[in-house]
Amino acid sequence: MGDIIHTLPAAATLKHSWPGAQLTWAVHRRWLQLLEGNPFIDRLIPIDRSSVRGIFEAMRALGRERYDIAVDFQGLIQSALAGTVARPEHLFGYHQSQVRERLAALFYSDRVLVSATHIVDRHLELARAAGASTILRQFPLPEGQPEGRLPTGPFVLASPLAGWMGKQWPLERYAALAARVRAELGMELVINGAPGSEDALGSIAGARVHISGIPGLIYATRRAAAVVGIDSGPLHLAAALCKPGVAIFGPTDPARNGPYGSTFTVLRDPSAVTTYRRRSEYDASILRIDSDAVFEALKARVTSRRLA
Numbered sequence: 001m002g003d004i005i006h007t008l009p010a011a012a013t014l015k016h017s018w019p020g021a022q023l024t025w026a027v028h029r030r031w032l033q034l035l036e037g038n039p040f041i042d043r044l045i046p047i048d049r050s051s052v053r054g055i056f057e058a059m060r061a062l063g064r065e066r067y068d069i070a071v072d073f074q075g076l077i078q079s080a081l082a083g084t085v086a087r088p089e090h091l092f093g094y095h096q097s098q099v100r101e102r103l104a105a106l107f108y109s110d111r112v113l114v115s116a117t118h119i120v121d122r123h124l125e126l127a128r129a130a131g132a133s134t135i136l137r138q139f140p141l142p143e144g145q146p147e148g149r150l151p152t153g154p155f156v157l158a159s160p161l162a163g164w165m166g167k168q169w170p171l172e173r174y175a176a177l178a179a180r181v182r183a184e185l186g187m188e189l190v191i192n193g194a195p196g197s198e199d200a201l202g203s204i205a206g207a208r209v210h211i212s213g214i215p216g217l218i219y220a221t222r223r224a225a226a227v228v229g230i231d232s233g234p235l236h237l238a239a240a241l242c243k244p245g246v247a248i249f250g251p252t253d254p255a256r257n258g259p260y261g262s263t264f265t266v267l268r269d270p271s272a273v274t275t276y277r278r279r280s281e282y283d284a285s286i287l288r289i290d291s292d293a294v295f296e297a298l299k300a301r302v303t304s305r306r307l308a
Helices: 002-017 029-035 052-062 077-085 102-107 119-129 173-185 214-223 233-240 291-307
Strands: 024-028 043-047 069-071 090-094 110-112 155-158 188-193 208-211 226-230 245-249 264-268
Touching (some): 002 119, 002 233, 024 029, 029 043, 043 052, 052 077, 077 090, 090 102, 090 119, 110 119, 155 173, 155 214, 173 291, 188 214, 226 233, 233 245, 233 264
Parallel strands (some): 069 090, 155 188, 188 208, 226 245, 245 264
């Protein structure tokens, strides 16, 4: 989810630079709803990796037309293969020292060494190397749809779960945060999760659990007065929608993967060691960020927005 949101400005940049060209985006079927109604995309090719038939159908769709260029923003072997199957005249990707999987660079005709730090700006550099002339920092996202029950008034939204536990903040700390949000800000803390996360999230006392798919998450994020996030897709969604809030970071580098823009306060222990290893336990650095620190940063953001 985060990968797609981080790539939205680059896709907008490419299409805006060649308005007469057709822009096709190959994407895992699970994330199609993030791209619905995007004015910069002419065609979506869903990739279903769960079956041989799904992969074959995607390959056939990619090979049906000839492309002038393809750009691999993800830097994985699977995304480089998708670009290769499209048979472009040029396949642009990151230099082998900067891709997530070094073997992916073997498929590129043009390997680009970028200098930007944040992944959004790196993608924009890659788009410019592919020939884009006008940079657009836009995040076109669907409106979303109501799912589940949300408070009628203002609320703070949090999505505590991530792809791996090392990036997560302990669930029990959200209970203390919920208590202070209610007592001092007069709002509920809404905890969002995907279907199947009910049991884990239900253990957070004093918070309202909101289970939804992508449309419901987008709708809830748009409605939220503020957001508390970790390094996961929902945080990057909130930043793209310019919501105010607090981002809690541990092993991953917020300079590269943090919320894009200036609406979030990032909390990270100074002793944190940057690593992207998918650990199955809480990172020691994220445990040093307590609920009081999160609340005070959140309060400052909410107060600032109210006074604006």
